[in-house]
Amino acid sequence: MxxxxxxxxxxxxxxxxxxxxPGSKSVTNRALILAALAGEPSWVRRPLRSRDSQLMADGLRALGVGIEELVNNSSGGTGGGEAWRIIPAGRLSGPAQVDVGNAGTVMRFLPPLAVLADGPVHFDGDPRSYERPQHGVIDSLRALGARIEDGGRGGFPLTVHGTGALDGGTVELDASSSSQFVSALLLSGARYNQGVEIRNIGGPVPSLPHIRMTVDMLRLAGVQVDAPEDGGEKDVWRVTPGALLGRDLVVExxxxxxxxxxxxxxxxxxxxxxxxxxxxxxxxxxxxxxxxxxxxxxxxxxxxxxxxxxxxxxxxxxxxxxxxxxxxxxxxxxxxxxxxxxxxxxxxxxxxxxxxxxxxxxxxxxxxxxxxxxxxxxxxxxxxxxxxxxxxxxxxxxxxxxxxxxxxxxxxxxxxxxxxxxxxxxxxxxxxxxxxxxxxxxx
Missing domain, CATH: 3.65.10.10 (Enolpyruvate transferase domain)
Incomplete structure (x- = not known):
């Protein structure tokens, strides 16, 4: 070639x-997940429009979430006049097909949300996605009661068999290869019946500031979160079950x-x-x-x-x-x-x-x-x-x-x-x- x-x-x-x-990918994709789980519509202003954020938006649409993309070219600046209005589905729906590409946030953040869908959600992606670590998400969701088929690979392609709900509770995982394992469970954890308590039993978690970003965004959406940096137990994060608020967010x-x-x-x-x-x-x-x-x-x-x-x-x-x-x-x-x-x-x-x-x-x-x-x-x-x-x-x-x-x-x-x-x-x-x-x- x-x-x-x-x-x-x-x-x-x-x-x-x-x-x-352009806007932050990390903030944009977290905001999309939280908006999809909220009890009312949300606005995400000046989002990043890129392959990774488009994959996230398309994945949520496949589950029944409404995302309207509005552009006002008179505002000036890259994406300065753009806003996305996210309309929650009420109940996420399956069967669905989701392409994760090679986007870490998409491949880690969407499966914990897909367990709340009514029906199977099949995930696939670029060849490199097959090689990237996903065990932290798969093993944790199974421990919390989810049914996932991955052919024993511990990675993609895989199918999450959503039942509309998940009990949640306490889970131990090794997050030493990706902070996204922790963020993935935190983002959807408030919608689990018992919330979620995540205990890292591996080595130091890389990119800890990204978990702090997740925690802060959850709190702004009305979720109660306990985190180590706020005086909580070391390597333990807890999300209390509850509703999420719709927000009007400007992406940095x-x-x-x-x-x-x-x-x-x-x-x-x-x-x-x-x-x-x-x-x-x-x-x-x-x-x-x-x-x-x-x-x-x-x-x-x-x-x-x-x-x-x-x-x-x-x-x-x-x-x-x-x-x-x-x-x-x-x-x-x-x-x-x-x-x-x-x-x-x-x-x-x-x-x-x-x-x-x-x-x-x-x-x-x-x-x-x-x-x-x-x-x-x-x-x-x-x-x-x-x-x-x-x-x-x-x-x-x-x-x-x-x-x-x-x-x-x-x-x-x-x-x-x-x-x-x-x-x-x-x-x-x-x-x-x-x-x-x-x-x-x-x-």
Whole structure:
């Protein structure tokens, strides 16, 4: 098969741009689940429209949930005039067919909701979805009384035999490979007869800020949740059974998707402002401020958003990225252009993401002349002069944006299947090209 290659633009001057980042995938897909379970209609404003969020919306529609997509182009900004009205089904319906694609939130969050449907719900997805860990969800739902057929695979394809209700109760699981196992049960747990109590009996849970996001959104929907960070028992989360309130929610920008744009400021010694950056947020991507400052940049809040500036000098970093693993690919790309060695740790779980991100980053950066080696739980990156070549993305959107960052400083980088960025950053190639064109970037 012929590769589709995108020539990554080279920066000839320092960038100076203001960008609008689409809405958070994590917030959008959680909001859709909570709205589907609510007792009244909800609004989700400025949602992310991407493959992952569309898969979630289509999956909910298959179960009988009404989702009206309204657009007002006069509002300006990416998705600024868009709103989705979610009308709960009353009773979720089956039989149904759901495509999870390769979206972690869809494959983990929808099966716990599907047990509440009247009838069987069959789930299938991309080939990579068959390889991603799903045991935490399947085993937990079975322990809570659900019937699931998966042919003994512990993964997709699978069928959830919904009965319209689930007793719920206490369940033990190993969430060390994905925080989404915990969030998945929490999101639907209030609709189980006994609620749900989740006890992690495995190692440390990665991406804990994402569970905090789930807890906060549940509470805003009127659900009572006990969580460890609020003085509760360690590694135990409890949801009390009860009704969910409909909400009118404005989705924050997806802060993790700011990673390549702020990286452009670091690499070129320029300045990038991301509009509407929240002063307070549960998004893990907010840690970009601290991480990139350590690598040689500086940031400040303005009336428009968050402004990040670089000097053109990039420092290596020793960082535990356990809670912000999704930032790793772009941070690794920046580190490959630094003036000293970097050690990225706490990210063994990335071997189970859209692809094995650690192996992929090491191979692709090394194929451009780099010196990246895998450690037990991360990467060691020794900067070397890089050259052009094909950067394979393995259908992983964050590898594609990492390649674009390298291309700023390395002529001749060709990104295979840049279209995979549509998973969370629709129109990324156009946004990236505009970033390097001061006239276009300032709209």
């Amino acid at each position: 012929t590769e589709t290659l995108w020539p990554a633009p080279v920066a000839t001057t320092a960038v100076d741009a203001t960008v609008t980042i 920008p997806d802060l993790s998707n700011a990673a390549p744009f702020f990286a452009a400021a670091l690499v070129t010694g320029g300045r990038v402002t991301v509009r509407d950056w929240p002063r307070h947020t549960t998004q893990p991507g907010d840690q970009l401020r601290e991480i990139y400052t350590r690598m040689g940049g500086s940031c400040r809040f303005t009336d428009e958003g968050l402004e990040f500036s670089g000097t053109g000098v990039i420092h290596g970093i020793d960082a535990d990225l356990h809670d912000v693993g999704e930032l790793t690919p772009v941070i690794a790309a920046v580190a490959a252009l630094a003036d000293s060695e970097s050690h990225l740790s706490g990210i063994a779980h990335l071997r189970l993401h859209e692809t094995d991100r650690l192996a992929a980053l090491a191979k692709e950066i090394n194929d451009l002349g780099g010196d990246v080696s895998e450690t037990e739980d991360g990467l060691r990156i020794r900067p070397r002069p890089l050259h052009g070549g094909v950067f394979h993305t393995y259908e992983d959107h964050r590898l594609a944006t990492a390649a674009a960052v390298l291309g700023l400083a390395v002529p001749g980088v060709q990104v295979e299947n840049v279209a995979t960025t549509a998973k969370t950053l629709p129109d990324f190639p156009a946004m990236w090209t505009a970033l390097l064109d001061p006239v276009a970037a300032r709209d």
